[in-house]
Amino acid sequence: MSIIGDWLHKSEGPARTSGQLHVGSMASGMAVTLPYVAVRGARPGRTLWLHGQVHGDEINGMVAALRFARALRPEAMQGNVVVTPTGNPQALDARRKRNPYDELDLDQTYPGNASGLISERLAHALMAEVRGVADVLINLHTMNPLFDARPYTVYKVHPDSRVTEADVLAAMAPFHPHVACQQDVGGKGELPGNISGALDYQCLAAGICAFMLELGSGSRFEPENIAVAERGFHALAVQMGILDGTSTASAAPARTLRRVKRRGWITADGGGLFLPAARAGDLVREGASIGDTMRLDASVTPVSPFPRDGVLIGLRSDPVVHTGERLAFVAWEWDTVNIA
Structure with missing residues (x-):
């Protein structure tokens, strides 16, 4: 014991x-x-x-x-x-x-x-x-x-x-x-x-x-x-x-839970300042972007659009990003389960 x-x-x-x-x-x-x-x-x-x-x-x-x-x-x-x-x-x-x-x-x-x-x-x-x-x-x-x-x-x-x-x-x-x-x-x-x-x-x-x-x-x-x-x-x-x-x-x-079976990360293709256009918890539809990356020459590049619907489990709040850094944690596959 x-x-x-x-x-x-x-x-x-x-x-x-x-x-x-x-x-x-x-x-x-x-x-x-x-x-x-x-x-x-x-x-x-x-x-x-x-x-x-x-x-x-x-x-x-x-x-x-x-x-x-x-x-x-x-x-x-x-x-x-x-x-x-x-x-x-x-x-x-x-x-x-x-x-x-x-x-x-x-x-x-x-x-x-x-x-x-x-x-x-x-x-x-x-x-x-x-x-x-x-x-x-x-x-x-x-x-x-x-x-x-x-x-x-x-x-x-x-x-x-x-x-x-x-x-x-x-x-x-x-x-x-x-x-x-x-x-x-x-x-x-x-x-x-x-x-x-x-x-x-x-x-x-x-x-x-x-x-x-x-x-x-x-x-x-x-x-x-x-x-x-x-x-x-x-x-x-x-x-x-x-x-x-x-x-x-x-x-x-x-009484029900949204059960996620597959998750993944969205990463930055280029460095700069990440300007989110969504919030943690949001459902982001196929073809939508979660925000922009602003470079220090004032140019702006949208983050690549979602290839399918996804739920934002976590979203970066620190705007300073480098190539390859994580921007969002996304649920890609889910279903609804009943709780006994």
Whole structure:
């Protein structure tokens, strides 16, 4: 049993605790730890686990998860809520996506390695706590700081997991994502690297319902996106039986989701200043352009028109672009699924 799991299973009534999971140390002797907050309800039940940050510049989820935990009343709960606000503390302190001490993408290193590089050790320490404890885990993310985005979800399907796609879709529904992106784990998707090393995929392998909730832009405090997450946490906790469903703070889950099967990037053909003519979340029709590139000689070139209809998952807000840089993240293929 894990440290957090041992505390949750104590028969000592409703309570709240916080602490640090030791992972290692710096040359100065300063400890490398994973902080946590755990809230135990008055009666046994399911456990919702909110993991606030795999990448160091993804802040909105941290704030939302901590606010949600702070507002909980243990005596009114049946079950538990756990928040690990950062899984990558060294990247957080450095205000960057990756851990500066090994440059690994932490969300491609799970389930980790107790004897590996520091990112692998951080991943291992978290998975040792999560297994056998969490029933649902939300892996909280944002897009990078150069982009605007509306809240959306990303999920995988594990062929050997007892958790079904329908289970994951139902857990995402309380957040009303504008798209729910099914990510190909086999490497045929829009991202390179070890996609099967993602926290949510490894949780599925361990029998834990898990997905990624993307909350706007990195390195920013965005109250509207934080509020979306807090409402969704509450509604999901009601759905799981952790909180009383009669509370007026709970919103009804979405009845349908727009499931995206293929995504891709639009990149700049030339350098200059990107002047968008659309907003994140927009449906852009075939033949339309998302904006112009203005060069420093005052000439303007439209971005190439869309070859087909697409939904803007993320749109660049930093106007300074070079050839080959990303302008937009686009959903190219989708359908509508009903949520049981």
